[in-house]
Amino acid sequence: MAYFEYSNSPYPIRQDIKKEFSEFWQRLAKPGSWWTGAERVAIAQESRTAVNCSFCSIRKQSLSPYNVTGEHGSDSGLDPTAVDAVHRIVTDQNRITRSWVESLPDAGISTEGYVELTGIVVCVFSIDEFHRALGLPLEDMPEPVSGEPSHYRPAQAELGTGFVPMLPREGLTGAEENLWPNGRNANVIRALSLVPDALRDWLALSSAIYLSVEGMANLIGQDDRSINRMQMELIAARVSAINECFY
Numbered sequence: 001m002a003y004f005e006y007s008n009s010p011y012p013i014r015q016d017i018k019k020e021f022s023e024f025w026q027r028l029a030k031p032g033s034w035w036t037g038a039e040r041v042a043i044a045q046e047s048r049t050a051v052n053c054s055f056c057s058i059r060k061q062s063l064s065p066y067n068v069t070g071e072h073g074s075d076s077g078l079d080p081t082a083v084d085a086v087h088r089i090v091t092d093q094n095r096i097t098r099s100w101v102e103s104l105p106d107a108g109i110s111t112e113g114y115v116e117l118t119g120i121v122v123c124v125f126s127i128d129e130f131h132r133a134l135g136l137p138l139e140d141m142p143e144p145v146s147g148e149p150s151h152y153r154p155a156q157a158e159l160g161t162g163f164v165p166m167l168p169r170e171g172l173t174g175a176e177e178n179l180w181p182n183g184r185n186a187n188v189i190r191a192l193s194l195v196p197d198a199l200r201d202w203l204a205l206s207s208a209i210y211l212s213v214e215g216m217a218n219l220i221g222q223d224d225r226s227i228n229r230m231q232m233e234l235i236a237a238r239v240s241a242i243n244e245c246f247y
Contacts, residue, residue, distance in 0.1 A: 003139055011134055014224065020208040021127055021139075024201055028120065029142035033152050033195050034113040035120075037144035042076040043117055044124040045141055046083055049074055050090035060092050081107040085114060089121045094244040101163040111164050112153055112194055119198030123205050130209060157194050167193040181213035189213065210236070 004021040006013045028044055031037050050056060055070040062068045065088070074083045081104065088096055104114050131138050154176050157165040167176060169185050176196055180189070181203060192199040203213065211222075211232070221228035227235075 001142070003142070006136070009134070009136060014208070016208045016224075017130075020204050024123055024127070024205055025139065025142050027197075027201060028124070030145045031147040031149050032116055032120075033197055034110060034116045034149050036149060037147060039078070039082075040120055041141050041144045042078050043082065043086055043120045046074060046076045046078055046086040047090055047121045047124050048128065048138065049076065050087040053087055053091065056087050056091040065092055065095055079108060081109055082117065085109065085117055086121055089118055090125060094246070096163075098163045115164055115192055116195045116198050119192050119195060119202060122192075123201055126205060126209060152196075154194070154196055161187055162191060164191075165194050166190040167196075184213050184216070 002022070003025045004018050006018065028040055029037050030040075032040055035043065050072070053073050055068075055072050058070065059065050059068050072080075072083050072087050076083065078086075085104065088100075101111070101114065105111060109117070128138050154167060155174070156167055156172060156176065158168060159165045166187075167179065167185075167190060169190070172179055176193075179193065179196055179199065189199065189203070192202055206212075207215070211218075215222060219229050221232075225232070
């Protein structure tokens with residue numbers, strides 16, 4: 001099945017955007033490192049449900065997310081802990097704490113599983129926001145592919161800067177030897193590196209909808225972009241401020 005053809009879009013959509021969106025959608029349907037294909041698609045669907053979740057709205061207005069109790073509106077079939085994790089990432093990410101992340105394994109979600117879940121949500125939400133911004137319908141979810149997760153964990157992952165283990169800034173070996181694009185490894189990139197394929201997905205998408213890591217060095221602008229770098233960063237800074245981004 002073909003995805004993201006944009007045949008009815010009133011706006012021209014660059015080919016690299018179509019390509020990266022479509023290829024991610026196909027990977028989304030397949031078993032990942034810690035979730036099956038069906039679970040990955042359910043996580044993606046849950047990220048859409050979270051946008052209009054009434055419980056999330058109430059919790060967001062509370063002084064503390066732990067001051068209110070209730071249930072998320074959900075029909076994805078995911079475990080409630082996974083549902084809550086997805087909804088927090090979408091609606092209340094700036095109040096996610098180390099203690100909450102560290103509590104997840106006792107609730108049934110491994111740290112590795114949480115990182116992969118986060119990667120799925122970030123990618124799907126970014127694609128969906130692209131559609132919402134242009135007034136386009138959201139893409140239908142892909143049909144899950146059967147199979148089991150690989151349970152691959154990079155041997156060099158270490159706990160240090162963030163809430164979860166990450167790969168070190170230098171000296172990567174084996175399958176991760178070339179993971180850092182152009183040798184650059186800011187913490188915002190390292191954040192998903194406990195699940196290397198989740199990071200690869202995000203790097204591929206962000207290179208199309210924003211800039212590649214290599215492209216960050218171009219402070220003027222790219223020929224295939226309609227606005228220059230200064231305009232891009234002004235928009236990015238404004239969006240980050242509205243979303244209360246740590247950075």
